[in-house]
Amino acid sequence: MFHYTFHWNQALKALPQMLDGALVTLQIALLSMAIGLAVAIALTLFRLSGSRILGALATAWIEVARNTPALFQIYMAHFGLGNFGIHLSPFTSLLVGIAFNNAGYLAENFRGALKAIPDTQARAGRSLGMTSLQAFRLIVMPQMLRVAFLPVTNQMVWAILMTSLGVTVGMNTDLAGITQELNARSFRTFEFFAIAAVIYYVIAKAVTLAARAFASRMFRY
Amino acid sequence: MFNTALSWSDLVFLAHGAGMTLAVTAVSVAAGTVLGVLFGVIRFQLGPYWAAPLTFVLDVFRSVPLLIQLVLGNALQSIMKLGWPPFTTSCVVLSLYTAAYCTEIVRGGIDSVPTTTRRAARSLGMSWFQDMRYIVAPLAIRVSLPSWIGLTLGVMKDSALVLWLGLIELLRASQILVTRLQEPLFILLICGAIYFIISLPIARLGGYLEKRWSPND
Numbered sequence: 418m419f420h421y422t423f424h425w426n427q428a429l430k431a432l433p434q435m436l437d438g439a440l441v442t443l444q445i446a447l448l449s450m451a452i453g454l455a456v457a458i459a460l461t462l463f464r465l466s467g468s469r470i471l472g473a474l475a476t477a478w479i480e481v482a483r484n485t486p487a488l489f490q491i492y493m494a495h496f497g498l499g500n501f502g503i504h505l506s507p508f509t510s511l512l513v514g515i516a517f518n519n520a521g522y523l524a525e526n527f528r529g530a531l532k533a534i535p536d537t538q539a540r541a542g543r544s545l546g547m548t549s550l551q552a553f554r555l556i557v558m559p560q561m562l563r564v565a566f567l568p569v570t571n572q573m574v575w576a577i578l579m580t581s582l583g584v585t586v587g588m589n590t591d592l593a594g595i596t597q598e599l600n601a602r603s604f605r606t607f608e609f610f611a612i613a614a615v616i617y618y619v620i621a622k623a624v625t626l627a628a629r630a631f632a633s634r635m636f637r638y
Numbered sequence: 639m640f641n642t643a644l645s646w647s648d649l650v651f652l653a654h655g656a657g658m659t660l661a662v663t664a665v666s667v668a669a670g671t672v673l674g675v676l677f678g679v680i681r682f683q684l685g686p687y688w689a690a691p692l693t694f695v696l697d698v699f700r701s702v703p704l705l706i707q708l709v710l711g712n713a714l715q716s717i718m719k720l721g722w723p724p725f726t727t728s729c730v731v732l733s734l735y736t737a738a739y740c741t742e743i744v745r746g747g748i749d750s751v752p753t754t755t756r757r758a759a760r761s762l763g764m765s766w767f768q769d770m771r772y773i774v775a776p777l778a779i780r781v782s783l784p785s786w787i788g789l790t791l792g793v794m795k796d797s798a799l800v801l802w803l804g805l806i807e808l809l810r811a812s813q814i815l816v817t818r819l820q821e822p823l824f825i826l827l828i829c830g831a832i833y834f835i836i837s838l839p840i841a842r843l844g845g846y847l848e849k850r851w852s853p854n855d
Contacts, residue, residue, distance in 0.1 A: 500823035581703035
């Protein structure tokens with residue numbers, strides 16, 4: 418009915434190559450999440466610090482990260498930084514772009530989570546003789562990470578999906594990049610991208626299920 | 639940075655790109671919301687077991703990168719010889735993507751209406767449709783409007799990806815200018831500012847509604 422012969426064999430033969438790409442995808446997503454978490458905690462601290470400048474910096478970061486497209490942020494890292502003579506490889510600019518995006522969204526999640534923690538706890542910590550940094554690190558932060566755990570795993574799934582944007586800046590080692598390259602060689606667009614879609618779906622589901630299992634084990638009261 | 643080669647007609651070009659972004663967003667959000675409300679009601683009425691196939695399909699749209707979805711949609715329409723222009727393909731794919739998220743929001747909204755309230759409506763003699771229209775809809779909209787605004791903003795930002803199909807929207811327009819003028823930072827900053835100007839007021843409105851409408855907060 419379509420006058421089109423699907424060539425699944427050709428696409429399936431490339432599966433090992435694509436799975437290698439999936440590993441790179443996971444690697445970028447994990448790295449960007451690690452950087453994003455660290456920066457997001459720093460931004461949360463900036464907001465709590467009471468300093469005008471640090472607070473404004475954190476707010477600016479969060480607003481820009483959440484109100485512009487992720488692709489724009491990757492372009493900014495890849496093309497925009499060129500003005501300062503900084504030329505990043507596709508891998509690095511993809512990582513920087515996604516980590517920037519992650520940090521903004523995660524910091525916003527943390528802000529929501531902080532509302533669930535009564536500030537009397539931090540004050541109690543202070544009156545026990547802790548410094549404010551200690552009170553944050555030992556009392557507030559563990560609870561904040563626990564409350565924000567599910568939003569954080571959501572962001573991890575987002576990070577995996579966002580890595581596919583690397584192909585627009587010439588990334589050719591992650592799943593989307595390899596798929597695009599195979600596609601450019603054979604023009605079997607539908608077959609290759611359908612398999613890529615299945616792989617992305619499996620990864621995203623695996624991450625969600627693993628996180629859920631982890632949460633039900635760790636956060637039992 | 640300030641002796642730029644950017645001319646007035648280039649800014650008009652960017653504005654056209656922004657118009658394209660807004661057009662794609664408006665069509666997709668409108669169609670996606672209609673579909674989302676439909677699917678959300680169906681999912682709620684059928685219950686978790688009978689709606690499982692629908693849930694699965696919608697979940698696929700949320701777990702596969704939009705870029706891949708766009709490429710697949712475009713390949714599919716050319717395989718089926720539909721001859722759609724990129725604008726149509728983009729809008730169809732983005733609408734389904736929006737619908738997948740909107741379904742969750744609608745279902746959550748309907749879920750938040752207490753069963754007792756609905757039973758009271760039914761025992762006052764209202765039909766199912768009247769119950770939906772006069773009892774569930776007002777309460778559910780209140781709960782789901784903030785997340786719907788968030789979804790609209792998300793779709794507006796995600797619509798940047800339609801550049802892959804060759805549609806000249808805001809980001810693609812600025813990329814073309816970057817290629818011609820070789821001033822990446824300046825032009826991308828303008829592009830980012832336009833995105834910011836479009837989305838910040840809507841985001842603020844969403845935050846305001848969330849604060850205003852959340853009970854006892």
